[in-house]
Amino acid sequence: MAAERDDPVAIRIGNKLQAISPISSDCCIFKVPNYLRKVNEKAYEPDVVAIGPYHRGKDHLEPMEEHKIRFLKLLLQERRENDVTKYVMLMRKLENRTRKCYAEPIDLDTNDFVEMMLLDCCFLIQLVRKFARTTLIDDPVFKIGGFHAILCRDMLLVENQLPFFVLWELFQMIENPNDDIFIYITINFFGVILPGKGCIRDSLKSITEVKHLLGLINDCWHPSAVEMKAYRKKTKKIEWSFMHCATELQEAGIRFRKVGGNSIFDIKFENGTLKIPTLEIDDHTECFLRNLIAFEQFFPGRSLNHVTDYMNFMDCLINSTKDVELLRQRGIINNWLGNDEVIATMFNRLGDSVSISRYSFYSEVFNDVNFYCSKSWNKWLANLKRNYFNGPWALLSILAAVVLLLLTMVQTVFSVLSYVN
Numbered sequence: 001m002a003a004e005r006d007d008p009v010a011i012r013i014g015n016k017l018q019a020i021s022p023i024s025s026d027c028c029i030f031k032v033p034n035y036l037r038k039v040n041e042k043a044y045e046p047d048v049v050a051i052g053p054y055h056r057g058k059d060h061l062e063p064m065e066e067h068k069i070r071f072l073k074l075l076l077q078e079r080r081e082n083d084v085t086k087y088v089m090l091m092r093k094l095e096n097r098t099r100k101c102y103a104e105p106i107d108l109d110t111n112d113f114v115e116m117m118l119l120d121c122c123f124l125i126q127l128v129r130k131f132a133r134t135t136l137i138d139d140p141v142f143k144i145g146g147f148h149a150i151l152c153r154d155m156l157l158v159e160n161q162l163p164f165f166v167l168w169e170l171f172q173m174i175e176n177p178n179d180d181i182f183i184y185i186t187i188n189f190f191g192v193i194l195p196g197k198g199c200i201r202d203s204l205k206s207i208t209e210v211k212h213l214l215g216l217i218n219d220c221w222h223p224s225a226v227e228m229k230a231y232r233k234k235t236k237k238i239e240w241s242f243m244h245c246a247t248e249l250q251e252a253g254i255r256f257r258k259v260g261g262n263s264i265f266d267i268k269f270e271n272g273t274l275k276i277p278t279l280e281i282d283d284h285t286e287c288f289l290r291n292l293i294a295f296e297q298f299f300p301g302r303s304l305n306h307v308t309d310y311m312n313f314m315d316c317l318i319n320s321t322k323d324v325e326l327l328r329q330r331g332i333i334n335n336w337l338g339n340d341e342v343i344a345t346m347f348n349r350l351g352d353s354v355s356i357s358r359y360s361f362y363s364e365v366f367n368d369v370n371f372y373c374s375k376s377w378n379k380w381l382a383n384l385k386r387n388y389f390n391g392p393w394a395l396l397s398i399l400a401a402v403v404l405l406l407l408t409m410v411q412t413v414f415s416v417l418s419y420v421n
Contacts, residue, residue, distance in 0.1 A: 028211040046154040068119040071126040132185040152193040161212035179207040196264025223265040238363040245319040258331035282336040309361040
């Protein structure tokens with residue numbers, strides 16, 4: 001028995017079991033799994049700034065570390081303080097709770113971790129405050145064209161996060177503790193990167209529900225209150241089924257119309273018309289959507305994964321550049337990239353290795369569109385319009401033919417009547 005207990009494999013595994021720590025229920029900041037990352041690795045990597053421990057220490061991000069210290073110094077000057085002790089103590093108080101939010105092991109001792117927390121947290125808070133006061137542009141670094149959008153991109157990476165409660169605690173130390181104001185100015189800061197309407201700050205029940213900055217955007221950038229209420233009132237979940245791409249739907253008689261509304265997610269199908277709000281696509285759109293989708297993949301039990309559902313809907317609509325061209329001509333896609341093929345490729349790959357629920361936010365739209373397309377009358381009418389009423393000259397030709405036919409019939413009737421008489 002003693003020999004069995006001394007088995008080297010048993011000892012090694014026993015040591016590993018003792019060393020491993022359980023995953024905390026507070027865990028909310030993950031590394032992107034390889035099956036998602038390999039589709040577009042760059043979409044999950046920061047360009048200019050590291051927030052949190054996962055990307056800390058990378059050479060190309062070092063220049064911004066000095067700027068973080070500068071922001072802390074500006075905060076102390078603003079508050080007429082010359083000592084950081086109380087801020088450090090706050091971070092020490094929050095350290096254990098913060099560590100539990102990260103799914104991966106963090107190779108930083110207490111002092112390094114606390115320093116990282118303070119500098120990163122101060123940097124984020126100061127960015128938001130300075131933007132709200134329109135003083136951010138006074139900083140030479142932020143006068144660089146497009147730098148604000150690049151910062152937003154990095155701050156909304158799924159791996160580049162601090163727990164939101166850390167930001168909120170520091171904000172309360174330096175401003176009046178009004179959670180509505182904090183949420184409002186934070187969302188406004190990220191407005192430059194949102195590809196469409198949908199940020200509704202009133203949707204949050206409590207600031208304590210927010211996991212981090214990416215989670216805040218996911219919680220607030222969603223369908224309108226009216227659509228959310230209608231979705232939640234449905235007593236039975238509806239499974240969705242694939243529909244044809246935009247050009248094929250057009251051939252089946254479906255029309256496309258750009259609509260305004262309160263949210264980019266408010267897509268409707270009414271009287272043979274797909275009504276879709278405008279999607280703005282620029283250099284940061286793919287990265288933004290990929291990280292929101294990755295965030296939703298980490299919480300599959302949520303009642304709604306609307307960004308994933310939206311991506312899936314658009315992916316069904318877009319198979320080729322012709323589909324992008326059609327949607328662009330209708331004002332549904334605003335292409336700032338200048339290349340329809342890039343957008344088609346983007347949507348065709350956004351769903352790679354992504355888990356899609358059988359119950360989509362757009363299940364009803366999918367099914368109504370498919371039912372409309374299954375009716376032969378709609379296809380016949382669409383073919384008639386496309387082949388015989390597709391332009392003014394074609395219409396004039398049809399009218400001329402009808403007039404000629406009527407004249408021939410009248411002539412025939414008179415001929416018969418004259419013969420009878």
